[in-house]
Amino acid sequence: MNLPGAEEAKEAVRGATDIVQLIGEKVRLRRVGTRWSGLCPFHNEKTPSFTVNPERQIWHCFGCSKGGDVFAFLMETDKVTFPEALGILAERAGIELPKGERGPGAAVRDRLMQANALASDFFQDSFRSEAGAKARDYLAGRGFAGSILDDFHVGWAPDQWEALATALGKLLPAKTLEDAGLTIRRGDGSHYDRFRNRIIFPVETAPGKTAGFGARAIVPEDQPKYLNSSESAVFRKGSLLFGLPQARSAIRERKVILVAEGYLDVLRLHAAGFTNSVATCGTALTPEHARSLARFEVDVVLVYDGDAAGVRAADRGLDPLLGAGLAVRVLLLPSGEDPDSFLAKSSRDAFAALLAEARDVPGFLAEATIGSGPAGADPTLEARVRRFVGLLQRVEDPIRRRLLVRRGAEAFGLEEGVLLEAAAKGTPGAGLKSPRLARSGEGGPDRGAAKAPGAAPGAGTAEGESGTPRSTVPAEKIDPAERELAARALTEEGALRAIVEAGGIACFATAELREILGPWLEAGQPPLGEERDRLIGEHPLVRGILAIHPVEDAVSLEEQQRTARGLIERLEERRLRAAIQTLDRAIREAEQSRDSSLDRLVAERRDLASKLHQRSQSSVS
Numbered sequence: 001m002n003l004p005g006a007e008e009a010k011e012a013v014r015g016a017t018d019i020v021q022l023i024g025e026k027v028r029l030r031r032v033g034t035r036w037s038g039l040c041p042f043h044n045e046k047t048p049s050f051t052v053n054p055e056r057q058i059w060h061c062f063g064c065s066k067g068g069d070v071f072a073f074l075m076e077t078d079k080v081t082f083p084e085a086l087g088i089l090a091e092r093a094g095i096e097l098p099k100g101e102r103g104p105g106a107a108v109r110d111r112l113m114q115a116n117a118l119a120s121d122f123f124q125d126s127f128r129s130e131a132g133a134k135a136r137d138y139l140a141g142r143g144f145a146g147s148i149l150d151d152f153h154v155g156w157a158p159d160q161w162e163a164l165a166t167a168l169g170k171l172l173p174a175k176t177l178e179d180a181g182l183t184i185r186r187g188d189g190s191h192y193d194r195f196r197n198r199i200i201f202p203v204e205t206a207p208g209k210t211a212g213f214g215a216r217a218i219v220p221e222d223q224p225k226y227l228n229s230s231e232s233a234v235f236r237k238g239s240l241l242f243g244l245p246q247a248r249s250a251i252r253e254r255k256v257i258l259v260a261e262g263y264l265d266v267l268r269l270h271a272a273g274f275t276n277s278v279a280t281c282g283t284a285l286t287p288e289h290a291r292s293l294a295r296f297e298v299d300v301v302l303v304y305d306g307d308a309a310g311v312r313a314a315d316r317g318l319d320p321l322l323g324a325g326l327a328v329r330v331l332l333l334p335s336g337e338d339p340d341s342f343l344a345k346s347s348r349d350a351f352a353a354l355l356a357e358a359r360d361v362p363g364f365l366a367e368a369t370i371g372s373g374p375a376g377a378d379p380t381l382e383a384r385v386r387r388f389v390g391l392l393q394r395v396e397d398p399i400r401r402r403l404l405v406r407r408g409a410e411a412f413g414l415e416e417g418v419l420l421e422a423a424a425k426g427t428p429g430a431g432l433k434s435p436r437l438a439r440s441g442e443g444g445p446d447r448g449a450a451k452a453p454g455a456a457p458g459a460g461t462a463e464g465e466s467g468t469p470r471s472t473v474p475a476e477k478i479d480p481a482e483r484e485l486a487a488r489a490l491t492e493e494g495a496l497r498a499i500v501e502a503g504g505i506a507c508f509a510t511a512e513l514r515e516i517l518g519p520w521l522e523a524g525q526p527p528l529g530e531e532r533d534r535l536i537g538e539h540p541l542v543r544g545i546l547a548i549h550p551v552e553d554a555v556s557l558e559e560q561q562r563t564a565r566g567l568i569e570r571l572e573e574r575r576l577r578a579a580i581q582t583l584d585r586a587i588r589e590a591e592q593s594r595d596s597s598l599d600r601l602v603a604e605r606r607d608l609a610s611k612l613h614q615r616s617q618s619s620v621s
């Protein structure tokens with residue numbers, strides 16, 4: 001190919017850059033096994049905790065948690081943007097970058113969009129077919145029928161393993177369907193449908209452009225209730241808004257966007273005439289969402305459930321929205337009600353009345369039960385004011401900020417001067433030095449993740465880490481077997497499957513790992529190339545783990561599964577032994593104090609010991 005796409009060019013530049021040589025020009029590196037190590041250039045240290053892993057093309061500092069790929073290194077040392085870093089390294093490698101208006105990876109995205117468009121047609125046809133009757137009945141039972149279903153191109157995934165794979169397999173390569181997250185590859189190379197026995201909501205970016213799907217189970221046994229397309233070059237939950245194409249003209253007309261949380265919420269709102277409604281696709285609001293909302297230059301109303309989770313979600317959404325320069329109001333429905341359930345019971349006038357009463361940010365913070373304390377705890381006035389001041393610092397527009405200060409003074413009953421002074425000083429703990437570095441949540445694929453503008457996916461975000469270093473468990477502190485299992489879960493489909501079979505996230509004891517890996521285990525797939533790059537860029541723990549764990553030559557799925565099972569067994573055995581030790585201590589104490597719980601403890605220990613015995617028997621045979 002003479003003119004590769006920008007995504008390909010980025011890969012080519014990365015592949016052509018010798019990461020050890022590049023970093024070696026600025027850091028004195030010594031070889032340690034397959035890795036290289038040296039004194040970190042980004043923090044002061046006497047013993048080296050800076051690591052370069054040439055096989056994975058990543059660098060990571062265990063001391064200050066900075067790290068990423070070659071682009072991230074250049075961005076950090078030379079303080080350049082991602083496009084500049086790409087340009088510098090391309091020139092070094094003698095690679096010509098593509099010019100033109102089309103962004104990176106356009107050809108790949110076109111292919112995936114095409115696959116999704118065909119899949120959407122297939123799902124809609126099957127929705128109207130005889131087999132789709134149970135989906136139509138289900139929706140009719142909840143009061144959804146007629147044109148609203150057509151407007152949103154609602155579909156049905158048949159209760160079969162290969163309906164879509166067979167139908168679309170005649171038109172597209174199996175690999176394309178797999179890349180689009182529509183099918184999943186089995187060990188023998190054949191494919192099965194990702195969505196089965198589910199109502200399908202296509203997530204569209206423009207009329208006829210389908211980025212992916214949300215799929216709702218209609219029987220309680222089918223878990224999870226909602227399943228989305230896996231993340232791909234076109235389906236990035238952190239930037240997609242369901243219902244946007246359908247809502248576009250109403251948003252322009254009414255100068256306001258209602259943001260809800262669910263697919264059915266959007267359908268219900270549109271059906272009730274609130275056609276300026278959209279929803280996130282099972283994620284918190286991210287800065288990317290906020291930026292696409294900001295393009296409309298209208299106000300945003302968050303319409304969430306008034307329960308604790310809804311309040312928290314609304315609170316978290318304020319950072320990215322205010323950071324993007326949006327005026328925000330919050331409508332909290334009665335606890336336990338989402339827009340769908342509320343409008344199913346109440347009139348549209350009742351909803352309109354609530355909407356008219358939606359609180360502005362100071363009003364919301366002054367009234368709602370929010371804060372960083374334990375769930376349900378009512379934070380002090382001081383905590384609320386501090387939160388408000390933290391948010392004020394995100395608002396760049398001086399007029400809007402001034403108006404917010406005035407409203408805040410009213411809502412909290414404080415002098416404006418106090419708020420102004422606090423905002424000018426900055427609040428320690430708010431950690432909001434720059435809205436550019438805004439992060440929406442604690443991270444993890446399902447929380448969505450902020451990225452410095454201009455940083456392309458996979459560029460690594462060393463820059464982001466310098467703003468507000470998240471608290472993270474150092475990779476070396478984690479049990480080596482658990483660490484290896486995590487590394488394999490992030491890179492090997494076979495390992496991921498073995499973990500899912502063995503109980504999923506329960507295999508991991510480290511909370512942060514559970515949070516990072518949870519969504520991938522739920523999806524039944526390890527992160528794809530670009531997604532993995534993003535995780536490496538955003539999570540020091542992921543980077544640390546992968547920096548330590550060596551790359552293996554290609555092994556079969558079965559072998560991957562076997563190795564992972566071995567690790568899981570070792571971990572379980574170790575946990576059993578630890579539990580027995582704890583019991584032994586308790587037994588000794590009970591013996592000494594002639595405690596009545598002694599019999600129970602002894603029985604419990606016998607139970608655990610026999611479990612451990614069975615385990616070692618079965619692993620011998």
Ligand SMILES: [Zn+2]
Pocket residue numbers: 040041042043050061062063064065066
């Ligand atoms: Zn460092």
